[in-house]
Amino acid sequence: MDKEVENFIEKESRRQLEGLELIPSENYTSQDVMDAMGSILTNKYSEGYPKKRYYGGNEFIDDIEILAQMRAKKLFGVSHANVQPYSGSPANLAVYLATCDPGETIMGLNLPDGGHLTHGWKVSATAIFYKSIPYHVKDNGRIDFDEIWRLAKENKPKLIWSGATAYSYKYDYKTFGEIADSVGAYHAADIAHVAGLIAAGVHPSPVDYAHIITTTTHKTLRGPRGGIIMVTEKGLHKDPELADKIDKAVFPGLQGGPHDHQTAAIAIALKEASTESFKKYGQQIVKNAQSLAKILQNGGIKLIGSGTENHLLLLDLVPILGVGGGVFAQDALETAGITANKNTIPKEPGSPFYPSGIRMGTPAITTRGMKERDMKLIGCWIIKALNVVKKYRLPQEKTERQEYITKARKEISQNTELLNIKGEIKSFALKYPVPGITKKEII
Ligand SMILES: Cc1ncc(COP(=O)(O)O)c(C=O)c1O
Numbered sequence: 001m002d003k004e005v006e007n008f009i010e011k012e013s014r015r016q017l018e019g020l021e022l023i024p025s026e027n028y029t030s031q032d033v034m035d036a037m038g039s040i041l042t043n044k045y046s047e048g049y050p051k052k053r054y055y056g057g058n059e060f061i062d063d064i065e066i067l068a069q070m071r072a073k074k075l076f077g078v079s080h081a082n083v084q085p086y087s088g089s090p091a092n093l094a095v096y097l098a099t100c101d102p103g104e105t106i107m108g109l110n111l112p113d114g115g116h117l118t119h120g121w122k123v124s125a126t127a128i129f130y131k132s133i134p135y136h137v138k139d140n141g142r143i144d145f146d147e148i149w150r151l152a153k154e155n156k157p158k159l160i161w162s163g164a165t166a167y168s169y170k171y172d173y174k175t176f177g178e179i180a181d182s183v184g185a186y187h188a189a190d191i192a193h194v195a196g197l198i199a200a201g202v203h204p205s206p207v208d209y210a211h212i213i214t215t216t217t218h219k220t221l222r223g224p225r226g227g228i229i230m231v232t233e234k235g236l237h238k239d240p241e242l243a244d245k246i247d248k249a250v251f252p253g254l255q256g257g258p259h260d261h262q263t264a265a266i267a268i269a270l271k272e273a274s275t276e277s278f279k280k281y282g283q284q285i286v287k288n289a290q291s292l293a294k295i296l297q298n299g300g301i302k303l304i305g306s307g308t309e310n311h312l313l314l315l316d317l318v319p320i321l322g323v324g325g326g327v328f329a330q331d332a333l334e335t336a337g338i339t340a341n342k343n344t345i346p347k348e349p350g351s352p353f354y355p356s357g358i359r360m361g362t363p364a365i366t367t368r369g370m371k372e373r374d375m376k377l378i379g380c381w382i383i384k385a386l387n388v389v390k391k392y393r394l395p396q397e398k399t400e401r402q403e404y405i406t407k408a409r410k411e412i413s414q415n416t417e418l419l420n421i422k423g424e425i426k427s428f429a430l431k432y433p434v435p436g437i438t439k440k441e442i443i
Contacts, residue, residue, distance in 0.1 A: 024361020200282020223269025
């Protein structure tokens with residue numbers, strides 16, 4: 001009935017089908033998950049928790065939420081799971097509310113070094129209401145544990161986050177656990193990026209080393225947008241009331257009614273993530289990322305950490321595009337039909353708005369069925385596209401930037417070499433299905 005919205009959805013479907021989605025935090029969720037998201041469960045209010053609701057009519061909603069909790073506990077091997085957080089950021093905020101008083105000290109990875117906003121970045125509520133002491137990565141992109149030991153000893157934080165949003169190594173949860181224990185802090189592992197890899201057994205689990213685990217459900221886990229907070233045995237040992245504190249922090253501390261359609265969709269995604277085929281999917285994500293890394297390096301692109309141990313690649317563009325070149329790279333890739341995002345690199349010489357890197361990952365293209373041989377093609381397209389914008393340099397003078405970038409953007413969007421790549425990518429991508437989009441519907 002609403003042609004305007006329908007038209008926009010159709011355009012977005014076409015974009016998702018005809019292009020290559022390399023943003024490492026995105027994925028294509030299954031038709032079953034989308035069916036649950038679009039179901040009548042969206043009509044219901046169910047403030048509270050199963051069997052303890054503030055509204056009537058929740059008999060079946062209770063069953064759904066209990067099922068989602070049980071599946072999360074089984075998949076990740078934890079004692080308690082809260083599946084109500086609306087997304088990853090509210091999940092993380094609930095952890096603060098449950099473990100810290102306002103003004104108390106917390107530690108997380110600095111955002112320009114790959115950390116997430118909610119781990120204490122200065123503009124986030126998590127640094128406004130708590131005292132944030134950020135830690136950093138070393139020149140090679142690895143977390144600087146010597147610094148964390150030192151900062152933890154000096155500042156005695158109440159909460160230490162592990163996990164990041166742009167980190168291409170495996171996380172050493174054991175060392176984080178040891179540091180937190182040495183100062184009596186909670187260790188919260190935010191596994192948003194690697195949850196699907198952990199479920200698939202291709203990344204270590206923090207379950208023995210963290211008190212609390214948070215995750216989004218829509219990245220490598222391939223579910224609907226959402227969040228989960230889990231409490232481990234270790235967490236309950238430190239504080240037997242921790243699960244209760246987490247639940248109270250989510251509701252009534254931060255949220256009202258849970259999104260029951262989302263809870264059902266999370267339950268479905270958790271079941272999917274416990275299958276053999278999901279294990280193969282996780283393995284393939286990493287194989288694809290490593291194979292893409294090799295192609296890019298052979299083509300002269302510098303990678304932070306000289307490769308990847310997970311699903312994510314961080315390209316250091318300083319040698320080919322100069323400081324702040326991420327902006328031209330993102331535009332070039334987009335014109336060519338490749339979606340990735342400009343990103344800061346360790347010791348960023350530019351700024352978060354004009355960063356010198358590009359972040360990319362393989363979860364979404366792996367869902368479409370692409371394998372190592374396809375990475376060769378994709379890698380060559382990326383190298384070609386980046387070479388096209390080699391002539392641009394971000395002006396050092398801030399006042400000159402806007403005009404320069406506007407002009408560069410126009411040229412990039414009309415560049416025939418990039419538009420030719422887009423054509424090639426379109427014919428290639430159309431061979432690989434996207435769940436929920438039939439070619440017939442939109443062509
Ligand atoms: C590590 C990490 N934690 C939390 C979040 C927040 O998730 P959301 O965007 O769903 O609030 C993200 C999202 O990018 C993330 O990368």
